[in-house]
Amino acid sequence: MKKICKFFKTVFRAIFSFFDRWLITPITKLILKITHGLKGNNRGLEKLLNKKSTLLVISLLLAFGAFIIIDRNSNVMIDQYAEILYKQKVTANYNEELYVVEGLPKTVDITLIGQKRHIFLAKQKPSGGVTVDLTGLKPGNHKVTLKYSQQIKSINYRVDPSNVTVTIYEKVSETKPLTYDILHKDSLDSKLYISNVKLNRDNVIVKGAEYKLQKVATVKALIDVDNMVNPKAGELTLKDVPLVAYDDNGEVVDVEIVPSKLNADITITSPSKEVPIKVIPKGDLAFGQSIKSITPSSTSLTVYGTEDAVNKINVIEVPIDVKGLENDKTYNITLGKPTGITELSVKTISVEVKLDKSTTKEFTNIPIETENLDSKYSVQALNKEDSSVTVVVKGSKDIVDAIKNENIKAYIDLKGLTPGEHEVDVKVKGDDLKLSYTSKTKKVKVKITQK
Secondary structure (H helix, E strand, O other): HHHHHHHHHHHHHHHHHHHHHHHHHHHHHHOOOOHHHHHHOOOHHHHHHHHHHHHHHHHHHHHHHHHHHHHHHHHHEEEEEEEEEEEEEEEOOOOOOOOEEEEEEEEEEEEEEHHHHHHHHHHHOOOOOOEEEEOOOOEEEEEOOOEEEOOOOOOEEEOOOOOOEEEEEEEEEEEEEEEEEEOOOOHOOOOOOEEEEEEEEOOEEEOOOOHHHHOEEEEEEEEEHHEEEEEEEEEEEEEEEEEEEEEEOOEEEOOOEEEEEEEEEEEEOOEEEEEEEEEEEEOOOOOOEEEEEEEEEOEEEEEEOOHHHHHHHOOEEEEEEEOOOOEEEEEEEOOOOOEEEEOOOOOOEEEEEEEEEEEEEEEEEEEEEEOOOOOOOEEEEOOHHOOEEEEEEEEHHHHHHHHHHHHEEEEEOOOOOEEEEEEEEEEEEOOOOOOOEEOOOOOEEEEEEEE
16 A cells, blocks of 8 residues: 555655646746846836735746647647548549550549548538549650649548659550350250350440550450350350450450440250260289179160261260179279260169170181271282181080171271281271180281282
8 A cells, every 4th residue: 555655655756746846937937037027127026926825827828828739730730630542543634545554543533631520521522532633744754743633622632643654545446256155164955055146246446545455366256154144055146245355375365346245146055865874894803704694773874965976976985894794793984074075864873794704706707807907009919818707616515506797897997007918907896896706717818909
């Protein structure tokens, strides 16, 4: 408790010492000087001023007056307030048909300084905004001042930046062909396809500085799938499609495009076709084993995609790895989409493979066919034994017994061969993929001649 009392005593003593040193003592000295100057002229006034109580009252009055003056000034300073108006649009006055202006900021920040009530009023009243007057300026570089029009005169403002250097160019124009790009294709139903886009014009006019126009490589209409409402197969019109100019590197070139938007007639189709599923075993089974049956959960599916891709697809091949397989097995397979195909009606299938003991059978006099021979050449076997082969078929006995010669194909690939005698490999394949086919003759000799 004694420590607290001692602390407050020290504080009050310091405050009193401060006022005594910096207010009462200087004021008292001032009064004494005044008194000395009036000495001998007015004895009554001198006696009054010489009284200690009079000096104390006058000192207090002067101190109070000084306090009022300082307080008023401090209130004015404290009441000063600043607020920033961000991204205020800049309006330039110039002949937009004849000139292009570069280097002028699109927006600036404005700092308003004043009392809060004045700033509040300034924000409520409409202003003329930020303007710059470029009328009368010729092509070239110019340093210009941005001005902010504000009706409330009791506030100050600062534009950032307030001065900028702009470059003025003569505006030129050029006609450019129009193409299009389709955006957000993934948003379109995978069963749908945009087969055709027809724009309501083939050319547009681009305007700007000459050096900018020289950069323009193409002008594209951006067809955005996200702007299509419930797209489905048929015709639809997309309005107000934006146009953008690009350079050779695909970067946007800032030029004026006339018109800036157009309409596009879009044709949406849904090409599809049902095709069979063909399971193809890959690899050699365990010794003595053969495939008795391959049973997929689905034997066909519907493919969707571009018209060309759908027309080219005749079968969906599904490879399965049977290398070293010793027992029956069921495969779960996710189907891949061929190039140009966007959707499959069946995405996964299961394939049940059953095995059997392996047996072999020979099929003789299988004629050798040719593939990939240039149309300007003809070919013939050098010997009779080079015109046919014996094929060994290996597999499940019931399946092998059902095979006939016409189910087996032996052939030679003559791609890239020119006139002359050639020894080529014999290849064999059959209709039933559950079997393996091997030619006993590995190579044959043929002669290619010009027609």
